[in-house]
Amino acid sequence: MWSVKTTAMVSLISALATVAIAAAMKGRTYVPQSHLVQTASVIAVKEPAPKPARAAPASAPAAAADDLQLLAARRLQMPVQGFVGLKLRDNFDETRGGVRRHEALDIMAPRGTPVLATDDGAVAKLFRSAAGGITIYQFDPSEKFAYYYAHLDRYRDGLKEGDMLKRGEVIGYVGSTGNAPANAPHLHFTIFRLGDDKKWWKGTPVNPYPYLAAR
Secondary structure, rough: OOOOHHHHHHHHHHHHHHHHHHHHHHEEEEHHHHHHHHHHHHHHOOOOOHHHHHHHOOOOHHHHHHHHHHHHOOOOOEEEOOOHHHHOOOOOOEEOOEEOOOOOEEEEEOOEEEEEEEOOOOEEEEEEEEEEEEEEEOOOOOOOOOEEEEEEEEEOOOOOOOEEOOOOOEEEEEOOOOOOEEEEEEEEEEEOOOOOOOOOOOOEEEOOHHOOOOO
16 A cells, blocks of 8 residues: 555645646647538639639631621622523632632623623722633722622723623623633633732632522
């Protein structure tokens, strides 16, 4: 058995140990374990907020489709007098010289047959070239398209650049000038979708066939 003195010493040591532990814990903040788990969970799943989506620019194909609908609404005139649309051949994608894409329609007709304005609009350019011979570039009223008439025998009398044409008006006569065979007079006709700069000699070729075949 412990003596009274020994028992007192043990009690004193135990008391001092309790005081020391309490002092050590005094500067710490108690955080429940459940809160630590919840906080860790939130941090683990936190992601940066997504950036606002930018509006997609209008696509070129969509804009082109809108332009072609506008062209269809123009109800173009067959540009060769007396030519029936059911006889029209789609030779837009044929090649010439084995390498060059045609990108136009050849509308066969006797020499001197009147060529008609396919639409309203201004004469943008009267031009002569080795390939096209005697040619006319006409803008449509919106100036989104140019109509191109080539291999003409001659212009109608008095025609000049800047003239405002009416649909069906005579503008020239079928011929074989330029690189067309002399024994095969015809109108070389196509449409160009103009760029923003509205250059009469620059544009994207558009096949006229769908717009003329039903005429």
